[in-house]
Amino acid sequence: MNDRQIVDEFVAESCDHLADIESQLLAIEANGAAIDEELVNTVFRAVHSIKGTAGFLQLSNIQDLSHEMETVLNLIRSRELAPDAGITNALLRAADTLRAMVENVDNSGDVDVSEHLTALRSIASGAQTAVPVPPPADTEKTLDMVQTFVAEAASEPANDVRTPADSVSATETADRGNSTRPTGHTPATETNIRVSVRVLDHLMNLAGELVLSRNQLLQTVGSKTNGNLDSISARLNQVTSEIQEAVMQTRLQVVETVFSKFPRVVRDLCGTLGKQCDLVVEGEDVELDKSIIEAIGDPLTHLIRNAVDHGLETPAERIAAGKSPKGRILLKAFHQAGKVHLVVRDDGAGIDVARIREKAVAKGIITAEQAHELGDRESLRLIFRPGFSTADQLTNISGRGVGMDVVRTNIERLGGTVDVDSRVGQGTGVNLTLPLTLAIVPSLIVRCGAGRFAIPQASISELVRVKAGERADKLQCVNDAEVLRLRGNLLPLVRLSGALRLPSSGANTPDHTGVAGNTNIIVVESGHLRYGLIVDALHDSEEIVVKPLGKNMKDCRCFAGATILGDGQVALILDVAGLAAQASLAIREEKDRSESVETMAASADSQAMLLFTNASTEQFAVPMGLISRLERIRGDQIDSVGGQEVLQYRGASLTLLSLEKQIRALPRAEQQRLYVIVFRVGQREIGLIAPQLTDIRAVPTEIDTTSFREPGVVGSLVLEGKTTRLLDLLELCRAAHPDWFEHAPQAETPAAPHAPTILLAEDSGFFRKQLVSFLQADGYNVLACEDGQIAWDALRRPGQPYDLIVTDLEMPHMNGFDLAKRVKSDPSLRRLPIIAVTSLASEEDVERGRKAGIDEYLIKLDRDQLVNTVAERLRLSRLGAVQPQNTTGRIS
Amino acid sequence: MNATLEAAAPVRSGDVEFVTFCVGDLLLGAEICHVEEINRHVDVTPVAHSPEWVLGVVNLRGEVVTVLDLRWILGLGNNVTTATTRNVVVNAGGERIGFLVDRIADVVNASWSDIKAPPANLNGAQGRFLQGIYELDHGLLAVLNMEEVLAGN
CATH class of the missing domain: 1.20.120.160 (HPT domain)
Structure with missing residues (x-):
């Protein structure tokens, strides 16, 4: 040495x-x-x-x-x-x-x-x-x-x-x-990485395998007998996948390398600010790719500092609010559904939504009217807008109001998402979702002109295909700017061929009405930017390996890098934000998609529905809230087993329903490709064959419940001159598979004694059906009542214990407020959590509801939100952690 | 004469080998130590909005390599790919960069002392990219100044 x-x-x-x-x-x-x-x-x-x-x-x-x-x-x-x-x-x-x-x-x-x-x-x-x-x-x-x-x-x-x-x-x-x-010492992660010998040994073995496979391949190619090429290619395939996995493993590091600096950050900050705080770290042994580990340090530091500075109250304030003087910040990492989740949650004062709105208006981020229309969730998301800070006095601890915007931008640049939730008096949580690695990115490959391009799935929000016949209607020009009419909104369009100055095939030019002329539009999102990208054709979804572009191309802002496709050709990776800048798309605050869907759901008498046709003349509607997902399949993927149609996919079989077998409907049009609407019944998944999707749109729920009523059909309404039948998926399923329901609760007659029982009060037949099906699908017993009075009578009837009440607010005989008041003033019933599901959303109503003792306020009709809230409330009430009186106290 | 030579090319001595190739009517030479490989990867993927001297990128065994348009750089018009077109890959400060040439010729052995300064009447653009001229039996070999070429325009 x-x-x-x-x-x-x-x-x-x-x-x-x-x-x-x-x-x-x-x-x-x-x-x-x-x-x-x-x-x-x-x-x-x-x-x-x-x-x-x-x-x-x-x-x-x-x-x-x-x-x-x-x-x-x-x-x-x-x-x-x-x-x-x-x-x-x-x-x-x-x-x-x-x-x-x-x-x-x-x-x-x-x-x-x-x-x-x-x-x-x-x-x-x-x-x-x-x-x-x-x-x-x-x-x-x-x-x-x-x-x-x-x-x-x-x-x-x-x-x-x-x-x-x-x-x-x-x-x-x-x-x-x-x-x-000295600050910011360079961590050793940047240049060196520790790899366990076990992983290296495994890699070495795999390298040996690879050499063997190559030798076999050379031999076979040399001998010109292509006999076992298949097996060799299968072997190569396997070895390659394993090597990929093993190499990824070498890049994994425990998230502790990032987390470990935060106890110190919190401690020092608390010292400076005169606050007290415990930092609880969970999941520090979660392993993340090196690229992610390096990228999350700054955003997390920012969030932690925010939590201490803005989130937590001073000990005096905490004591006054009846909390322990010592605050608690939870920092947690976990894997879920192929993503990395990072959570920073404090138990501080929470974010005052009304103040957020005020500030946003004062700072000119939104207008007063917009502020009035915004729901609580969207209002919270305002903190991610540029130039927003809620601290009355700027501190040098959490920056100068540029922070959350930068956090969001940074995380989105990594292909992740940021979300925030907050309850006044209970605290604020920020959830980051990140891909497992930045080196391999799931992407959609598209073609434009002669070139192929990759668009990271993370930037894609949906795909829209406009048929030649609909083009005049859906694609329009405003002052030379092309826009797409999408569910009532105007979406700016960018032609990839134009932005990249490529010769495009003629089919997509604005005035062309050719035969093959479907226009493919990819709706992309990046930060606040949302626009439609017109491409010539869509290819497959692929996991691509990101390669950097050389320094000669450092000014090409349209591209985030390049990748090599299966055929060895290079495809460039599109940078959605850069492309918009290139196309000089005015960077406008586009409405969140969730927002527009929610607005649809929130308006008192309409709901988001998926419209489809079975035979091409008959249109049907299914509430979006019930649908787990849509699958596009080939007609020949459907097997018939003993008269029952099933779809083999993802290694399992999915039971399919054909509309014409369940209700009076014409047989479906024979098509090569069709869609399957997948929904959940209890723990099962089931698919409804929907040959042709028409649209997703807000549909009025004032429906004719008599003309076409039959099991599986709630009723009908007329949409643009077409009679459209509204389907009840649960009833359809019950008609097809009564045996599935033998052990499950029958509608309105609770049968599974161990499952929680929910009392539902809702006067609209349509919403009542929806709510019952949401809740039953999740395994609850439900007693549905037509108004508050009936519900109250049911509650007072002896012998039937309920665990939770879900109620509408506006009902005849007894409205939801009165029902809540009565329940909360009855000593034997006051423990029941009350969830209001309503289209009333004004501040006064919310306040009135809280005074009446309503624990949760949900806007009609978001299935996930409903079932999550119900589950959470049941859990809390079982734990006895939230007493009704406390709950009302903290809200007001 | 000597002064001009030294201005154009830093003092070099000893023997040198050149990879030679044709671009347009020019016979060019690149020092062999710069050249990593010569291949047939001439199917270049264009990159929109890239500088004019960049033809695009190719896949070189899993690496995305930038390909420059030597014709454009030398002011000889735009590249035309033919059956004899080859991709000469050089190492430019850690990054591999390729450029397309019309035809590959021999490897030429020479001595630095035999390399003459570019003629004074060679106009600006080309002059910058040439390090000197070497006389062959059947013509002239223009020695490329690799640093300048790789620096782009």
Whole structure:
């Protein structure tokens, strides 16, 4: 080993020692007087080892600093010092400097450590003065340590132990600007990565397999007998996939590398702000790709700082609000559905939605009318708009109101999403969703002109195909700007061929009405930007490997990189935001899609419906809220087994319903490709064959429930001159498979005694059916009542315990407010959670509902929201965690 | 004469090998140490809005490599791909960059001392990209100044 290697070894070893020191010091502080000797010993040993080797290498600053730290730690260990905030502070700051010096070991002599030395010494001398550690003793310790290295070098560190005076004078000439606490040390993750030997061995094995496969392939190709090419290609395929997986594994790092710095951040911030807070970290062993780990540090830091600064109240405020003075911030990571979820949740004051709206109007982000129309969720999302800050006074802790916008932009750039939820008085949660890796991106491949391009799925919100015949109606020009009429909104359009100046095939030019002339529009989103991209053709969805473009192309903002397709050709990856800029698309605040869907659902008498035709002349409607997803299949994928049609897919079979077998309907049009509407009944999935989808739109729910009523059909209405029958999926399913329901609750007659029973009051027959089917599909027993009076009578009838009430507000005889009031004033019933499902959304109504004792306020009719809220409320009420009186108290 | 030579090319001595190729009517040479490989990856994917001297990108065994238009850089019009077109891949400071040439010729051994300065009447654009001229038995070889070529326009 030469000198350099020894120093490098020292740096690596010291970094290992210092890696956990921060959390360990914090733990020591948390223990207070109850000293965990083993823990203190661990830190002591770490610092001691650094000191020893530093002495050997004549790194005097490192040695001096670690020596003083060791002295203080020794006093703590011997219980002569009780660690408090001051001592921990000094130790933490010293550890920071120590780390900085170790990481930049060659210049460690230039760092001014005198401040730390003085601080640590005064702490040490403040303890029982009987234990000063004299320099000679120190040298002996150093010698202990060093003798394992080289015996003859042992005398050198002794010469190098400096008196404090030396140390100060030596550093006086040093660069002072560099002296204070260094920030942002470069973590070792950037250049080096630790890989377990097991993973490497596995990779090695796979490399061997790959070589074998290649040899086989060469041999087979050489012998010109293509006999077992199939098996070789299968083998190659398998080996390649495994190698891909194994290589991905080498890039995995535990999220702890990011999380570990936050206890310190929270602690320091709380100190500055005079707040108290516990940081609870969960899922620190979740493994994430290196690229993600590197990218989430800043956004998370921002969110944590926000939570402490804006989220948590001061201890006095907390006590006044009846909470413990110490706040709690949860930082959690977990995998779900192929995504990484990161949650930062505080139990602070929550976000006052009304104030958000006020601010947004005051800052000109939205108009007063828009503010009035916004629901609570959209209002909360205003904090992600540029230039928004709710802190009345700007602080230097959470930035100057650019923060959440930047967080959102950063996360979306990674292909992730950000969402926020908040309850006044209970706290705020921010959820980040990220892809597992940035190196491999699921993308849609499209063609435009002769070129193929990849669009990351994360930027795609939906695909729209406009048929030649509908083009005049749906595609229109406003002042030369093309727009698409999509569910009542105008969506700006960008032609890819135009933006990239490519020759496009003629079919898509504005005035062309050719035969094959479907226009393919990809609705893309990036940040606040939402527009439709016209391409010539759609190809497959592929997982693509992102490759950078060379430096000659660094100004091509239309592309985020390139990838290599299966045939070896290069395809460029489109950058949705850059493309919009290229097409000089005015960056406007486009409405959230969820918003428009919600507005549809929220208007009192309409609901989002999927329209489709079975035979081409008969139109049907299904509420969007019931649909799990849509699948596009080939006609020949449908098997008939004993008269029952099933679809083989995803390794399982999906039972299919044909409309004409269940209700009076003409047989479906024979088509090569058709759609299947997949929905859930209890724990099962079932598909309804819907050959041709027409539209998704808001449909009035004032329906004729007599003319076409039959099992499976709720009623009918006329849409644009077409009689459209509204289907009841649950009834259809029950008619086809009565056996499925033998053990499940029958409508309006609760049969499964162990399942929670929900009392439902709703006067509109349509919504009542919807609500019953949502709730029954989720496995609850439901008693549906036509108004509040009937519900109240049912509640008072003895013998039937209910677990939860779901009610409409506007009903004849007894409205929802009165029902809630009665329930909450009845001692035997007041424990029941009450969820209002309503189209009334004005502030006064919400307030009135809360006063009446309504626990949750949901806008008609979001299935997921409903079932989630019901589940959550039931859970809470089972836990007894939320007493009704508390609930009403905190809302008002 | 000597002064001009030194201005155009830094003092070099010893022997040198050139990969030679044709672009238009010119016979060009690139120092062999710059050249990583010569291949037939001439099916270039164009990149919209890229600089004019960039033809596009190709897949070089899994790496996306930028391909420059040497004709455009030398002011000889735009590239025309034919059956003899080849992609010369060079290493430019860690990044691989290819450029298309009309035809590959021989490897030429020469000595730096035999390389003459470009003639004074060679106009600006081309002059910048040429390091010197080497006389072959059957004609002249223009030695490319690789640094300048790779720097783009």
